[in-house]
Amino acid sequence: MSRVVHIAANTFREAVRDRVLYNLIAFALLLSGAAILVGQISIDIERLVVVNLGLTAVSLFGVVIAIFIGIGLVSKEMEKRTLYTVLSRPVRRWEFIVGKFLGLTGTLFVNTFFMAIGVFAALLYVSHRFQSSDAWILVALFFIVLQFLILCSLALLFSSFSSPLLSAVFAFSLFVIGSFAEDLRGFARMSRGLTQGLATAAAYLVPNFSALNVIGQVAHEQPISAHLIAYNTAYALAYSAMAICGAVLIFERRNLK
Amino acid sequence: MSGLRKVTVTASVVLLLSLASSVFLLGRLDQMRTTATLEEVLYLNSPKWVRRLSLGYTGLLADIYWTRAVQYFGSHHVVKAKDYNLLYPLLEITTALDPKLIVAYQFGANFLAPKPPEGAGQPDQGVALVEYGIRNNPDNWKLYYELGFLYYVEKKDYAKAAEAFERGAKVPHAHPLLHVLAAQMAQHAGEIQTSRMLWQAAYATTQDELIRKNAVDHLRALKVDEDITELEKIVARYREQTGLLPPSFNALIGAGMLFGVPADPGGKPYKLLADGRVELQNPEDFPFVEKRLPPEYKPAPPKLH
Numbered sequence A: 001m002s003r004v005v006h007i008a009a010n011t012f013r014e015a016v017r018d019r020v021l022y023n024l025i026a027f028a029l030l031l032s033g034a035a036i037l038v039g040q041i042s043i044d045i046e047r048l049v050v051v052n053l054g055l056t057a058v059s060l061f062g063v064v065i066a067i068f069i070g071i072g073l074v075s076k077e078m079e080k081r082t083l084y085t086v087l088s089r090p091v092r093r094w095e096f097i098v099g100k101f102l103g104l105t106g107t108l109f110v111n112t113f114f115m116a117i118g119v120f121a122a123l124l125y126v127s128h129r130f131q132s133s134d135a136w137i138l139v140a141l142f143f144i145v146l147q148f149l150i151l152c153s154l155a156l157l158f159s160s161f162s163s164p165l166l167s168a169v170f171a172f173s174l175f176v177i178g179s180f181a182e183d184l185r186g187f188a189r190m191s192r193g194l195t196q197g198l199a200t201a202a203a204y205l206v207p208n209f210s211a212l213n214v215i216g217q218v219a220h221e222q223p224i225s226a227h228l229i230a231y232n233t234a235y236a237l238a239y240s241a242m243a244i245c246g247a248v249l250i251f252e253r254r255n256l257k
Numbered sequence B: 001m002s003g004l005r006k007v008t009v010t011a012s013v014v015l016l017l018s019l020a021s022s023v024f025l026l027g028r029l030d031q032m033r034t035t036a037t038l039e040e041v042l043y044l045n046s047p048k049w050v051r052r053l054s055l056g057y058t059g060l061l062a063d064i065y066w067t068r069a070v071q072y073f074g075s076h077h078v079v080k081a082k083d084y085n086l087l088y089p090l091l092e093i094t095t096a097l098d099p100k101l102i103v104a105y106q107f108g109a110n111f112l113a114p115k116p117p118e119g120a121g122q123p124d125q126g127v128a129l130v131e132y133g134i135r136n137n138p139d140n141w142k143l144y145y146e147l148g149f150l151y152y153v154e155k156k157d158y159a160k161a162a163e164a165f166e167r168g169a170k171v172p173h174a175h176p177l178l179h180v181l182a183a184q185m186a187q188h189a190g191e192i193q194t195s196r197m198l199w200q201a202a203y204a205t206t207q208d209e210l211i212r213k214n215a216v217d218h219l220r221a222l223k224v225d226e227d228i229t230e231l232e233k234i235v236a237r238y239r240e241q242t243g244l245l246p247p248s249f250n251a252l253i254g255a256g257m258l259f260g261v262p263a264d265p266g267g268k269p270y271k272l273l274a275d276g277r278v279e280l281q282n283p284e285d286f287p288f289v290e291k292r293l294p295p296e297y298k299p300a301p302p303k304l305h
Helices: A002-017 A020-041 A046-070 A072-079 A082-088 A093-127 A132-159 A164-179 A181-190 A193-205 A215-219 A226-253 B003-032 B035-039 B047-053 B058-078 B087-097 B102-112 B123-136 B141-154 B158-169 B177-188 B192-204 B209-242 B249-254
Strands: none
Touching: A002 A020, A002 A093, A020 A046, A020 A093, A020 B058, A046 A072, A046 A093, A046 A132, A046 A164, A046 A215, A046 B058, A072 A082, A072 A093, A072 A132, A072 A164, A082 A093, A093 A132, A093 A226, A132 A164, A132 A215, A132 A226, A164 A181, A181 A193, A215 B058, B047 B058, B047 B087, B058 B087, B058 B102, B087 B102, B087 B123, B102 B123, B102 B141, B123 B141, B141 B158, B141 B177, B141 B192, B158 B177, B177 B192, B192 B209, B209 B249
């Protein structure tokens, strides 16, 4: 277990060294600019904009980081030949994959944590005080982290057998398709015969990102049900575990010579 | 000068020159392309497609479209435009992206319904927008109030207005004024008292400064309309008694019909004309007055707050 933790810590350090957290500066500028500007050019939506823009930016920045770092996690190590040094020590291949996954999700968690502070600071600036419904923003942030878990595992899965460019294309495509998951389900319901079978299979196979997006609800101070929180958490963990297991299975059999 | 220093100086100078030229060229490009070309284009006019392309981030996109609608209305309103072609599509997309954005229904309907130059002169679209809002937010009494208000003020359809207030009054936690308005509308629809009650309700049911100021302006205008009607009745009575028109308000005071020179709600005395009509001294102070404006009076361009 300590080997997994070491690999995770190194992955985190590497991401920080790659100046991944610099995106926080762009995020801070974006949010403070919007908080000040929107009050002057629109009507009555200052709080909404801070919540919508803040959470959307947290999500999109994280998605970009998850995809672009995730796809290089294995291939970069192979390119630099550091993978061989690691695997020549008593480190199992699955430990390497799991460590990389935990390291990347840890980076994204830290990133999200700082962005969340930014969102709440901007909210305090426009509303002058917090209200109890603001707590639902934490749930939306938690769902965004769950989204990152799924994306990191998918990026890692593709990275375990494909080139970085193709992995990026696959991961991003799945993110887009996953955002349309409910449309896909609707399409499956409307189809007949083989098409229905294929569409239903696709609808259940692709990750459902739309269920993890509650930004609109929390922006309007609507509560999120405990059931949704529980099911989304379980779903994200199950889906990530599935993708990580897939990555381990492929990587275990991959010829690294 | 060392090689490195030479490169630094040259690159810095070229960078600044390029920046200045790009700013200058962009300015020229903006002049070449007319404002209308830039403004009147709605690249995607299908709410469904915009919703799909948002990848689930509909809230932020709705805020952007709402800001665009406000900017579009403001820029047209300030030049007293008669054509607001894009206003309804912009509001339609905004509310399709975020059906819970109540402010878009409330302000949007007030942008759409009034006649130009106050609004776009599209009361039917205003009603359609609020009805869509009610379908998506059936428990929000403010939308029923807005609907009744549109029917009463813009469409003069008192039966529909009463029906909307009645529907709103049944919503849980509805403002008690809705019950009163529904009853008043059914019995005294066209009366000035009903209008006053409606604008008082508009004032009482919002915290928004713009809506409150608008309500106050309307209430002041109603007071002027009421004053002028009353004063002209007194003038008519004086004429009946003396067979002459009063030369000034002093004649009416002398006859015991008035206690002093009557003044508008801003404190300026009314003008009594030779033909017995009563007018405002400064109609600019009362943008919504309907009675006895001087014949040469033309409303000033509306002020945006």
